[in-house]
Amino acid sequence: MNAMNTVTPAPRIAEVKGLKVHFQSKQGRVHAVDGVDFDIRDGEMLGLVGETGCGKSVTGRCFLDLVPQPPADIAGGRVLFRPRGGKACPDCSGKGCETCGGTGAETLDLLNIPAKKMRQIRGEKIAMIFQDPGKALNPTLTIGAQLSEVFLQHKSHELLEAAGVGEGDRGWVAGSLRRQANQREGSFDRWARRFPPLKGPSRRLQKALDEKVAAALAETQIPNPRRVMTSYPHELSGGMRQRVMIAQSLACDPDLIIADEPTTALDVTIQARILDLIKMLQAKRRTSVLYISHDLSLVRKVCDRVAVMYAGRIAEVGTVSQVFTDPRHPYTQGLLNAVPRAGTRRGHLASIPGTVPELVDPPPACRFVDRCPKAMAQCRGADPQLLPVTEGHDVACFLEHPREDTAPETPRLETA
Amino acid sequence: MMTMQNPMTEIATSKKAGDTLLSVRNLKKHFPIKDGVLQSTVGHVKAVDDVSFDIRRGETVGLVGESGCGKTTLSQCVAGLMEPTSGEVLFDTGRGGTLGPEDRIDRMSGKQKAKYRRNVQMVFQDNFASLNPRNLVVDIVGRPLRVHGEASGGLLTERVVELLEQVGLGRQHLYRYPHQFSGGQRQRISIARALALDPDLIVLDEPTSALDVSVQAQILNLLGDLQQQRHLAYLFVTHDLSVVRHMADRTVTMYLGRVVEHGPTETIFRDAQHPYTKALLAAKPDLDDDPDAPIATLEGTIPDPARPPKACRFHTRCPVATPDCGWEVDDIVRLLESDDTLFERLSGVSRKSELEAELAFETEEAACKLWEVLRSDRVPEAMREATEILDVKGSKLNVRFRDSDEIGLRALGSGHEAACVHAGRLS
Numbered sequence: 001m002n003a004m005n006t007v008t009p010a011p012r013i014a015e016v017k018g019l020k021v022h023f024q025s026k027q028g029r030v031h032a033v034d035g036v037d038f039d040i041r042d043g044e045m046l047g048l049v050g051e052t053g054c055g056k057s058v059t060g061r062c063f064l065d066l067v068p069q070p071p072a073d074i075a076g077g078r079v080l081f082r083p084r085g086g087k088a089c090p091d092c093s094g095k096g097c098e099t100c101g102g103t104g105a106e107t108l109d110l111l112n113i114p115a116k117k118m119r120q121i122r123g124e125k126i127a128m129i130f131q132d133p134g135k136a137l138n139p140t141l142t143i144g145a146q147l148s149e150v151f152l153q154h155k156s157h158e159l160l161e162a163a164g165v166g167e168g169d170r171g172w173v174a175g176s177l178r179r180q181a182n183q184r185e186g187s188f189d190r191w192a193r194r195f196p197p198l199k200g201p202s203r204r205l206q207k208a209l210d211e212k213v214a215a216a217l218a219e220t221q222i223p224n225p226r227r228v229m230t231s232y233p234h235e236l237s238g239g240m241r242q243r244v245m246i247a248q249s250l251a252c253d254p255d256l257i258i259a260d261e262p263t264t265a266l267d268v269t270i271q272a273r274i275l276d277l278i279k280m281l282q283a284k285r286r287t288s289v290l291y292i293s294h295d296l297s298l299v300r301k302v303c304d305r306v307a308v309m310y311a312g313r314i315a316e317v318g319t320v321s322q323v324f325t326d327p328r329h330p331y332t333q334g335l336l337n338a339v340p341r342a343g344t345r346r347g348h349l350a351s352i353p354g355t356v357p358e359l360v361d362p363p364p365a366c367r368f369v370d371r372c373p374k375a376m377a378q379c380r381g382a383d384p385q386l387l388p389v390t391e392g393h394d395v396a397c398f399l400e401h402p403r404e405d406t407a408p409e410t411p412r413l414e415t416a
Numbered sequence: 417m418m419t420m421q422n423p424m425t426e427i428a429t430s431k432k433a434g435d436t437l438l439s440v441r442n443l444k445k446h447f448p449i450k451d452g453v454l455q456s457t458v459g460h461v462k463a464v465d466d467v468s469f470d471i472r473r474g475e476t477v478g479l480v481g482e483s484g485c486g487k488t489t490l491s492q493c494v495a496g497l498m499e500p501t502s503g504e505v506l507f508d509t510g511r512g513g514t515l516g517p518e519d520r521i522d523r524m525s526g527k528q529k530a531k532y533r534r535n536v537q538m539v540f541q542d543n544f545a546s547l548n549p550r551n552l553v554v555d556i557v558g559r560p561l562r563v564h565g566e567a568s569g570g571l572l573t574e575r576v577v578e579l580l581e582q583v584g585l586g587r588q589h590l591y592r593y594p595h596q597f598s599g600g601q602r603q604r605i606s607i608a609r610a611l612a613l614d615p616d617l618i619v620l621d622e623p624t625s626a627l628d629v630s631v632q633a634q635i636l637n638l639l640g641d642l643q644q645q646r647h648l649a650y651l652f653v654t655h656d657l658s659v660v661r662h663m664a665d666r667t668v669t670m671y672l673g674r675v676v677e678h679g680p681t682e683t684i685f686r687d688a689q690h691p692y693t694k695a696l697l698a699a700k701p702d703l704d705d706d707p708d709a710p711i712a713t714l715e716g717t718i719p720d721p722a723r724p725p726k727a728c729r730f731h732t733r734c735p736v737a738t739p740d741c742g743w744e745v746d747d748i749v750r751l752l753e754s755d756d757t758l759f760e761r762l763s764g765v766s767r768k769s770e771l772e773a774e775l776a777f778e779t780e781e782a783a784c785k786l787w788e789v790l791r792s793d794r795v796p797e798a799m800r801e802a803t804e805i806l807d808v809k810g811s812k813l814n815v816r817f818r819d820s821d822e823i824g825l826r827a828l829g830s831g832h833e834a835a836c837v838h839a840g841r842l843s
Contacts, residue, residue, distance in 0.1 A: 051629075
């Protein structure tokens with residue numbers, strides 16, 4: 001289960017390189033995400049943990065261009081994505097070059113692709129599970145109608161095939177059906193659908209669509225998918241709504257799922273079942289998952305690797321066993337100690353003193369320096385780099401990687 | 417420690433630790449379900465149904481359960497924010513002697529009631545909704561002092577500063593609005609407000625579930641320190657079991673409006689007797705458990721609290737249910753509701769009692785189908801065993817279940833009680 005056991009690392013399905021997302025505010029530029037690097041390997045579950053406001057959700061949303069600009073400003077970096085079964089890299093025709101990172105596979109920079117291309121990727125190649133299913137589902141549409149959209153957007157050719165419309169078919173019947181399958185129907189189409197010759201194929205199309213939706217719901221172990229399809233989100237319980245969200249995200253068998261705190265709004269018992277479900281479906285389809293959460297014990301349970309984020313930067317990344325048994329960054333250590341465990345005396349939890357720093361135009365320094373129990377003079381004046389300590393375990397801390405140029409700069413800063 | 421001695425503190429500390437401070441006896445809270453043009457009552461949601469427990473001075477009682485089990489309703493009844501349907505809440509207002517009917521919070525005299533009100537305070541889960549966004553911190557924290565005529569003017573401001581300092585804030589925060597604070601700081605303001613009148617009991621309704629783990633640690637430490645200094649009792653309502661294990665002296669587990677298990681926290685975590693408590697404990701991922709162990713899940717959903725299951729309310733989801741756990745006709749109804757194919761052909765149900773019914777179907781085939789299902793492994797083995805009569809006559813299916821007794825809390829020694837037929841027998 002753990003990535004430790006695999007000797008050769010799986011190919012990287014996604015890479016985030018030096019991602020910077022800034023927000024313009026009255027006080028100044030907020031560096032919400034400030035140089036984040038990590039990669040997601042094929043078929044793994046990568047946990048992204050951190051406190052509120054550390055930029056983990058913004059990072060996740062960058063994959064699907066869901067960060068509104070303005071107020072956000074993507075100041076730099078790349079989010080590379082290699083769809084499974086994609087074409088060969090157009091630059092080097094599969095030999096391996098700079099663009100594709102030597103893999104020879106088609107590589108897309110998600111921050112820099114046309115909106116039309118992004119629409120094709122969203123839902124089909126990369127899907128998202130949101131934190132609050134109550135807000136993410138449209139309250140005015142039935143579950144069936146909402147799930148249909150995914151199929152109409154990405155699988156319309158399959159639906160047309162079921163209705164008996166081939167690629168080259170012309171004529172107004174085929175045209176009308178094509179409009180129905182592509183959500184571009186007009187009022188005439190809707191009226192004409194009631195009479196032959198459109199009635200039969202239109203019904204077949206609808207039936208094929210309903211079957212697909214029911215199958216997607218059934219996969220997430222929803223009892224009675226047909227009844228759920230006709231109900232509205234408010235009629236379902238929280239756990240059931242989250243299942244609908246998961247069904248929606250898995251509908252097109254995506255290569256990568258961004259799960260943004262999918263169980264935070266749920267009870268422990270329901271959380272356990274949702275986690276079980278995600279884990280099972282992920283194992284079955286070998287989907288890669290970016291699991292964003294603030295719950296350390298949960299990430300330890302479900303993920304293969306984990307990246308710890310603090311104030312817009314990655315503090316530590318490694319396999320779950322590396323990070324949880326041998327945390328190297330003082331922030332990771334602090335977080336782990338803050339979790340109440342058996343045997344800690346009441347009132348004696350090791351809390352991290354202070355609060356998360358303001359990220360308005362931060363000076364170059366380790367972001368954790370003001371709260372760090374092991375802070376040194378060299379922690380100020382330069383940004384720590386994410387460098388390996390052991391195979392696959394990277395830490396951004398001067399304790400592990402002392403600065404070479406410490407002497408000249410630090411005394412001046414201390415007096416200032 | 418405190419710089420200024422509050423007169424209330426001396427009284428509070430002079431009272432003996434371990435005395436019962438608050439007693440909840442057979443408390444019920446039923447909410448009517450209204451329907452139709454005339455808004456007639458068609459049923460009751462039994463949010464809290466016959467709950468009893470005690471809180472002693474200076475101790476923390478943890479109240480755990482899934483959402484919808486009635487823990488928030490119960491805590492609001494304890495805090496006097498809600499009138500119970502029946503049953504009583506007794507509170508020791510320093511009248512002396514053991515708690516009696518005169519200490520019922522709904523029958524107290526005005527003076528006693530005022531004492532109760534100032535000695536029971538509440539901290540709410542959503543600290544954004546529970547702090548008035550148009551009030552300054554000095555008004556929010558100072559209001560209880562002003563209402564009870566404790567202080568005014570400059571003295572009031574000084575008392576507020578003192579309270580803020582106790583929770584780790586300071587004078588610079590006096591003239592700010594709630595939105596200018598972070599979640600953890602707002603929760604500190606809520607705690608400062610609750611502390612203002614130096615209460616004996618604070619009801620904490622999920623005080624840390626909206627907070628990050630490092631901030632949660634700060635708040636839990638603060639609560640622990642305050643408890644030591646001021647000899648406070650807490651009723652700690654939460655669904656986070658690791659927090660309960662850390663904070664609570666005793667734990668009460670609720671399921672569907674009933675207490676299913678209560679006892680010393682350590683005993684509950686080491687040796688839980690009720691399968692529901694066990695399931696809750698297993699479902700929570702912990703930093704100390706084996707990461708490769710499969711996640712233990714609990715099947716099924718919480719039944720409708722308007723018609724809770726008979727006897728043990730957990731039997732519909734229980735992995736170790738027995739024929740004596742209270743199987744009834746409603747269990748068949750629940751099965752039918754979860755499966756449309758069986759439900760379609762049903763034309764009527766005539767119920768003779770909770771245990772006996774005649775289900776009429778449109779066709780004989782449909783009746784036979786349900787008969788088969790009720791004898792297959794789609795229903796729990798215990799339910800099959802509890803079925804006394806199950807036969808098909810034409811298109812009608814007759815069914816009768818074995819009668820079973822109510823399952824009350826059973827004492828297991830050292831204050832540990834569980835409501836389960838297996839209690840004390842299984843480990």
